[in-house]
Amino acid sequence: MTSSPPPGLDRRRFLQLTGLSAATVALGVSAPADAAAVAGAVDVPAGAFGLGVASGEPSADGFVLWTRLAPQPLAADGHGGMPREDVVVSYEVAEDRAFATVVKTGTAIASPALAHSVHPEVRGLQPGREYFYRFRAGDQVSPVGRTKTFPAAGQPAARFTFAMASCQAWYHGYFTAYRDLAQRAVDAVFFLGDYIYEYGIVAGGNLWRQGVSVGVEHGVEIETLEQYRLRYSLFKSDPDLQAAHASAPWLMVWDDHEVQNNYGSDNSLYGIPPKLFVHRRAVAYRAFYENLPLSLDSLPQGPDSLVYRRFDVGTLARLNLLDTRQYRDPLPVDEADRLSESRTIMGQAQEEWLYGGMTGSPAAWNIIANGVVITAVTDGRVEQWDGYPANRRRLLAAMEQTSNPVALTGDIHHHVAAELKADFTNPSSKTVGVELICTSIGSDGDGADTDAYAKDWLQHPYVKLYSGRRGYVHTTLTPTEMTSEFVTFPYIEADAGAQPKVLARFRTPAGSPRLEAL
């Protein structure tokens, strides 16, 4: 090493001289090229890449890469079996899977304060092309990930493919859907909430994934940072989830179970006072950041985290990722409250940001990815947009002024395809957009083709599909149409061997939002 700190020059001063901010170094985003000398030589235990690799947040010239060193992913203290020391992680980005043409290299420091996760932000790449990446730590090399940049800003693009996934209750079954999704080499994956669940996992209770067992430390509702970290480790130990992350860049939306069932803002459904609950939210948001390919913008500050954000796919599509949990009003106390004009599920700042970004969008398609169902179903579903009708009216009014709005949603463990009406109290009103609701990856186990809730949905002429099986959605956008394909699996509890079935396909013509069954 030629530029290790001279004697008497401390680490902070050394970093200043290298031109990198101490913050991005400490936070695992970037580090001096010869950072190994700063961090010191640490033996990295074998199997350090036990949680796989991931990429996310693509732009026209780059993306965020992610890994988290965890040679013993299920170590009960949440530190993954790593020593409590900084470790240098280097990465390579290449144009080919064999790494014959490496176009970027860099380093980042994996520190125990972030559970040895790194989030390098790679820039300066070519638009609209496939890249491959891998990490090194000590003498170990990670699996190879495939990712892709978005098309050039302001330029048209011929085609954009994406998959949708949500609600991956690991304990309810195998991630067969990810095994299939990983083979499809999409341009991006939208994850639409409930990446983990906070509940205790108990054999004979909710552990329906056959042939596995879990230790008692998984048997309680999670609450501390070490417990949230451990829960991510458990879920992310699934090889099919790892394969799906390694197959494409992910765009992350959260819902409630990343913190606690049906929480909203600082309100717990279970009576935990807000001044206490914010401490739980802080560690839950922290673990979400640590375990996913998110940019530094989403690093929580105390109990707050900025995760609503926007990406442009050339002029073909604008992607708006919403946060419908952190800023929502509490559950309505009565019907007058539910119907209040001031009621919001997004918070005023996010509403203004979204409507401005929709109506002023240059894109042909305007995607709104969110955690809970927008379509009107029944008034009693107060945890979704049915509990916030005034906010929904404002959103639908913005959709009327927006080119080809498409909502992507998870949460309900069912495939549903619906047309969004200008006025849901008048089903013959204009269709202003469509909502594609993706079933769960794991939650609710095998499921069934239909169930007792079907009539709530299918009573509405604007609901075009309903299924209670597990699966994912695959969508193709072109300048002239959107094709959405709803994939299901006949079982997931016994093993990961079920074969996919295309349950339904719909065409949505540009300029005329509707769902035409194919």
Place this chain on the structure above:
Amino acid sequence: MAPPTITGLRGTGQLSTVTLDWTPVPWATVVDHYAVYVASGSTWTLAGKTVYPRFVHRKLGFTAVTRSYRVVAVDAAGNSSAPSRTVAVANKTSVTVSGRPIARVGYYDGKGEFALTPNRSADYLATFPNDVDYTYGVSVRDRDWCYLQPGPSDKWAGSKNHRVRFRFNLAARPTTDLDLALWLIDSHASLAGSALLSVNGTQLERIAFANGATKGSTLNDSTLPGSPLKPSYIERPLPRRLFKVGQNFVDLYKDTGSWIAFDAFGIYARS
């Protein structure tokens, strides 16, 4: 670098539990959890971990014992703070230990042993069309006292308010206040709600129930290892002026929330 040392630690004792509160460390430190240590002699042991600046130490029994507590902050990197100063807190003695039973139903043993135990809530409306009206010395525990008291949030019980009435005789007017001992093996996890307490038709107070685990409608033994049930204990003074010679009755009128699951219900004299 070690996180800051916890300040402001204070504690209060309740039945079977001690609640500790302290000042959270500033957000600049990312806290993984607070580790709470307890000593009743000279040896410190880990009582539990919590992310909140509050900890409830449970299962401490029903006779007061003074224990010492201190708290350590553990940050996101795994570093521990120095221990806080020590506070001494005692749990409370139950009237079921200090008092003399006058009338009771159930055993104060962490188990529900009543009509419809452990999971037949669906039979409630057919079995108790007029709710529970129990006369001590006449009624039969496992026939006349239901294991659950439903609330208006329970569709299976008609989505309406429900009362339990407990009748008992006094040979003489009491010379000191009496005590109600109402122990639960569990309650609903988010809708435990509250009930109005009255003696001989005079309303005394509204009792708010702690949220439980929503498991007591199908399980009845909170003493089994690893039981998911979340018991809670309510003991309240009943003013002596409200009682008379002969038959008296105490009512619990559940007009908010969902069900509670009984461990025991009784009236105690102070001895």
